Amino acid sequence: MERWFSRITMFWMLFLGEVQSQDWTKCSTGCTCDGNKMSVTCNGLKNVPNDIQKDAKELRLGFNSLSKLSPTAFHSLTSLTLLSLDGNKLQTLPAEVFDQLKNLETLWVTDNKLQALPVGVFDHLVSLDKLVLNDNQLKYLPPKIFDSLTKLTWLNLSRNKLQSLPHGVFDKLTELKTLYLSTNQLRSVPDKAFDKLSKLETIILADNDWDCESCDILYLSRWIRENPQKVKASGGRVEDPDGVTCQGTMESVNKITKENTFQAGCPTTTQQMATSPASTTTTETMTVREKQTKPRMKIFQEELFSKASIFFCQVIFTQHVSLVVIHILAEIPLLHIVCVVRKP
Numbered sequence: 001m002e003r004w005f006s007r008i009t010m011f012w013m014l015f016l017g018e019v020q021s022q023d024w025t026k027c028s029t030g031c032t033c034d035g036n037k038m039s040v041t042c043n044g045l046k047n048v049p050n051d052i053q054k055d056a057k058e059l060r061l062g063f064n065s066l067s068k069l070s071p072t073a074f075h076s077l078t079s080l081t082l083l084s085l086d087g088n089k090l091q092t093l094p095a096e097v098f099d100q101l102k103n104l105e106t107l108w109v110t111d112n113k114l115q116a117l118p119v120g121v122f123d124h125l126v127s128l129d130k131l132v133l134n135d136n137q138l139k140y141l142p143p144k145i146f147d148s149l150t151k152l153t154w155l156n157l158s159r160n161k162l163q164s165l166p167h168g169v170f171d172k173l174t175e176l177k178t179l180y181l182s183t184n185q186l187r188s189v190p191d192k193a194f195d196k197l198s199k200l201e202t203i204i205l206a207d208n209d210w211d212c213e214s215c216d217i218l219y220l221s222r223w224i225r226e227n228p229q230k231v232k233a234s235g236g237r238v239e240d241p242d243g244v245t246c247q248g249t250m251e252s253v254n255k256i257t258k259e260n261t262f263q264a265g266c267p268t269t270t271q272q273m274a275t276s277p278a279s280t281t282t283t284e285t286m287t288v289r290e291k292q293t294k295p296r297m298k299i300f301q302e303e304l305f306s307k308a309s310i311f312f313c314q315v316i317f318t319q320h321v322s323l324v325v326i327h328i329l330a331e332i333p334l335l336h337i338v339c340v341v342r343k344p
Helices: 002-021 215-226 269-274 283-293 296-318 323-330 333-340
Strands: 031-034 039-042 058-060 082-084 106-108 130-132 154-156 178-180 202-204
Touching: none
Parallel strands: 039 058, 058 082, 082 106, 106 130, 130 154, 154 178, 178 202
Antiparallel strands: 031 039
């Protein structure tokens, strides 16, 4: 009898403890709670409270003084659908910090000091619809960083320091409708970077360092010409394909073509594939490609000069012209190159 009484007492203690943890009339220090919306908002914090209601659906930690997060800071909050961390001092995110948030739909980490994203940090956010990372200091993105976010419709990466994008970084985002890439340091985008974004409606590309003297810009130029209605101004509403301009000029990227800009020519798509990191190119192929990019007249002149110089040198050496004469001739730079260097 005493044993049963002990068990019943323990059960009630556990039950009451669980009820207390779900009590929306009691809120963490520095936080306010809205039981109707199941929302918690905190201000003036340096650490994430560990007594937040476990059934909370919204947690707003914006504009606090959070400089780092515990790897398990949100592991007990499996019901969260919205998490806001904007306006803090975060320089990094623990790789596993979001691992238990499989119901999360909106994540704000804007206006922090993030310099890099750990590999796999978003891998468990399989329900995520909106990811906001603007106003940080991101210089690069890990490959496949967004591959698990197959339900994502909104991605904001503007006002960072991105200098390049990994190949295929957006390929899994087949539901994406809005993409912000403005105000970074991008010089080009990888070939076929946007080809899998079949539902894309809005993309912001302005205020980057688009390098219109490089053949790498041709994909972006063509893509903008083919999708002008998707390219918007910084506000995201007005169509503005001409607002994406080349670095150092006001020329629109969409006006850049192989024919009107690269007089020496650019490699074809096949040749670009041959020079990608996944493949190798022989010296012979490179020589042919370089020769193909030169204007025909220049090639003709070079070949004619080469044949003439060979003939000239043969005459000199077959006639046994004295070394004194050769040295005198060598004072002329051009003859020094074509004869003295060619001397048998």
